[in-house]
Amino acid sequence: METNLYAQLADSLVEQIRQGVFRPSEKMPSVRLLARRESVSISTVSAAYELLERRGWVEARERSGYFVQSRSEETLSVPKQVRTRPRPLPTTLSQLVMEVQRGSITEGANFSRAIPSSDFPIIRQVQRTYTRLSRTQAFLGIGYDTPEGLLVLRQQIARRAVDAGVFAPPESIIVTTGCQNAMAHCLRVVTRPGDIVAVESPCYYGQLQMIEALGLQTVEIPAHPETGLSLEALQLALDKWPIKAIMTVPTFSNPLGCNMPDENKRALVDLLDRYDIPLIEDDIYGDLHYAEQRPKAVKAFDKNGRVLLCSSLSKTIDPQFGIGWIIPGRYFEEVVHSKFVTSHAMASLPQMVAAEILAQGAYERHLRLARETYRQRYQFIVERITEYFPPETRVSRPEGGLVVWLQFPPQVDTTKLYHRGLTEHIRIAPGELFSVTGKYRNCMRLNYALAWSPEKEEALRKLGSWVKEAMDEA
C-alpha cells in the first residue's frame, strides 16, 4: 500500500464531505466500491477511512460501513475569507500586543496566548535531564559555543526534519533561542529598512511586530480559512510591488490553524523561483498535526535554497526551553553572522538537554500524546462555544496546533471585549492584533490547549453572553 495514496484519497473524501456530496449521517461508499472506482487496493481505501475516522470526519458502524460524522462544530460555520485589497502599509500595533503578552497565564481564565500545556510527562523528563547533565557535563568554563550551535543538537534537528520532507545536513542548521529569534535573523538578512514583506492575513502578530521593528512595510495577502495563503493574490501582489520577502506559517497557521495543501506548497516554491524571492517559513506547529501524517514543509519542495525554515521547541515542549533553529538554505553565512553580531553564541546546557530529549523515543511518544490531547481539547472547546455563543459565530477547523479562531458579525468589537474581559480576569487575543488593516476587529483567537477548569467554563459562558449583548445592542 502506498502511504501517500491513502492520504490523498482521504483528502479527496474530506473535500467531498465539505462540499456536501456526502452529508452528515449519510453512508459513505463501501470499501469495495471505492477501491474499484478509484482503481486502488482494498487496503488503501481501508487506510483512508481509518484516517478519516481518526480525524473525526466519519464513524464506522459495525457491519454497516462508514457514515459521515455529525460533528458538533459543523453546526457553526467556518470563518469567511476576508477579502482585502492588498497594499503596502506601515505596521503599528505594538502597544496592544505588548499588553496581551504581559498577562499572567496562571491567574484568571487566560485564553490569549498560543502556549502548550505543561501537564505532560515530558516536562518532568526535561527537568530530570537538566539536573543530571548539569552535574555530569562540563558546561561552565568551556568558553563560547560556536555561532552555529552545538553539533549534537543540530544532528537531532536534522534527523527530525526528515519527517517534514526536509533533508538538511546538520552543518546547514543554526540553533537559536526560539522561533521568533530565528525569524528575526532571517528577516534582517533578506531585507533592508523600507522594503516590502508579504505575509498572510490574518497573520501571526509576532511577524507583524518584527516587520514594524525593522522599519519594513507589510502587504497582507488573504488566507483561505482551510488552505492558507492565496497564491493567486500573492502572484498579483508580486507583479504589482517590489516585494523583497514572504513570511508565512503554512503548516497550521496562527491564528487559522489551516494547512496549505502540498500542491500549493509546491506552487509557492515555483513562485519563489520565478520571482527570485526568499520565503521565511515558520514551521513551529508542524509536529502538532491531528491527522496521521505530518504535512511536508514548504522547504521540502525547495531545490534552490530560497526557503529559510524556522522552528522551535516552544509549542511542542515549552517556551521556557528557549531552543529554536533555522535551516536557511543559501543564506547560511549571512544568518550565522547575524546571530554572531547580536548574541555571539548560546548557552550550551539547554542545547545539550534538547539534544538528549530529541534523541529519545520518549519525545515521539510525547508528541503522539500531545496531538491526541489537543485534538480532543479542540473538540471540547468547540462544543462549549456552540453552547454559549450565538449561532452566527463562525469557528475555524484547525488541523493541528493550539488555537481556534472565531469570527462574529461585524458589529461585535473584540477589542472592546478584550478590555471588558480584563476587568473580570478573562483574557482573549482580540482579532485586531492579527492585521494592520483593522479587518479582524470582529474576530478573536482562543487557546484550547491548556487544561480546562470551572473558571474557564464560566469565562467562556460570559464571553458568549457579551457577544450576544454586542449583537443585540447594534
Ligand SMILES: Cc1ncc(COP(=O)(O)O)c(C=O)c1O
Ligand atoms: C506562529 C508562531 N511563530 C513563532 C512563535 C514564537 O516562537 P518562540 O517562542 O519559539 O520564539 C509563536 C508564538 O506564539 C507563533 O505562534
